[in-house]
Amino acid sequence: MAVYKDNATGTWRVLYRFTNWKGERKQTQKRGFATKREAQAWEHEAMLKQGAKLDMTFDSFFEVYETDKKQRVKQSTWESKGHVVRTKILPYFGNRKITEIEAKDVIAWQNELLAYRDKRGKGYSSDYLKTIHAQLTAIFNHAVNFYNLPYNPARRAGTIGTEIQKEMDFWTKDEYLKFAEAMMDKPRSYYAFEMLYWCRIRSGELLALTPADFDFKKQTVTISKTFHRSKGKDIITSPKTVKSNRIVKMPPFLCEELQEYIHLLYDIKPTERLFTVTKSYLIHEMDRGAKQAGVKRIRVHDIRHSHVSLLINMGFSVLAIGSRVGHEAEKITYRYAHLFPTVQTEMAEKLEMERMIKGDANGKGV
Missing domain, CATH: 1.10.443.10 (Intergrase catalytic core)
Structure with missing residues (x-):
């Protein structure tokens, strides 16, 4: 990689050369950094992602996770998952190094979610809290299973919320x-x-x-x-x-x-x-x-x-x-x-009949 200054715009850019999974040499670049420090920071994160090194921010690892998982689920499903991550998880963990996030940090994040109230004083539903936590757990699971993260801090912290069976309504x-x-x-x-x-x-x-x-x-x-x-x-x-x-x-x-x-x-x-x-x-x-x-x-x-x-x-x-x-x-x-209102009754009646049949058989054998 190399960092250059664009004299015409006064901004910095990173020229990035790498070898892809096919062994092919590739080149890309990222423009528009206000300072050299920002360009170098992006360069460092890009190198970590390319080498699958976990000494990177949670935000950077989510990009790795997205690349690995996005094509394996339906677009509508990914849009839903991505929205939850970008609005409820990245604002809290995005700048933290993924290897430094501990269970106590997840608990602190959970407490913020539990304490949230909107303008009407209403918090997140129990079902939604469970969904948010499940997304965080899935990302850490991916790091554990494929990138050698020692353990999943979200799993160790324990879940929040519960999945509530939606009330079933219907027309006659x-x-x-x-x-x-x-x-x-x-x-x-x-x-x-x-x-x-x-x-x-x-x-x-x-x-x-x-x-x-x-x-x-x-x-x-x-x-x-x-x-x-x-x-x-x-x-x-x-x-x-x-x-x-x-x-x-x-x-x-x-x-x-x-x-x-x-x-x-x-x-x-x-x-x-x-x-x-x-x-x-x-x-x-x-x-x-x-x-x-x-x-x-x-x-x-x-x-x-x-x-x-x-x-x-x-x-x-x-x-x-x-x-x-x-x-x-x-x-x-x-x-x-x-x-099925009659199923349980029918089962009980058949069990009663079965018991009587066996009882009669035993009585005949005495």
Whole structure:
């Protein structure tokens, strides 16, 4: 590396030469440093990162962590993680050398988070505190697992907050039908919510659907992608999980409705999005329709719960429901156990019968 002064601007720049992981010689530079000291400090940090030496600041190691991890998660997931780190972690630990951060420093940081209050006197939720701490723990874990940091101070300090199971709310079939009737004044909204309710797909999956995803002869829709907006750009990626890739069987009436909707769009191409709206549009329409229909307000995501509730009431098994909605059977059982009101009673009755059978058998053998 070398540090130079740009006489034209009066600022300093660093010329950085290095060998990448392929063994290729590369060169880059960083301009705009106000002083030579700042340029040299950046040069020192860059050398440490290139050599994977932990004698660097937490801020510099986060850049290493970002390079290592960013391409392994969805962009929307990384944006969420990155926001938490940049707003809640780097302001506190950014300038500290990562090897010098101890458990007591993490505890002091935790206490600041716990003491925070906004203008209304409200602190961070317990769930959010757990999320923030999990991000710090993940960064230190990466340093321990791959860069020989002796131990994870965040893990040693212990977590804060608890993960609170989100309250599950849902509509009955009658409530949904009232809502759907209120949506009929806007065909796009009506058909969008029909897909959400009767197929139990995620809103991002809905917004990524194209005509090519439907096979009306087989009465199916293929879920293979999801949509989100990031910094004003429309982004299509693979679904949330591997199991989320699935083919959903549609009821005949819904096939007819979607064919009607596609015809309304005139010359739409097979790979063009059917619902060119955003998640905020769906939320707005949800509010409008619920108020107009006189039904309770639930989240767009809760329509998924409403679909599962309907299938449970129709008597379908956990395995069958899990296959349709893209979840493991165990997860369906855990999340929706309270919607199986007769299961515990049936278990108790069968256990009673089993006990009596065995008792009779033993009695005959005496």
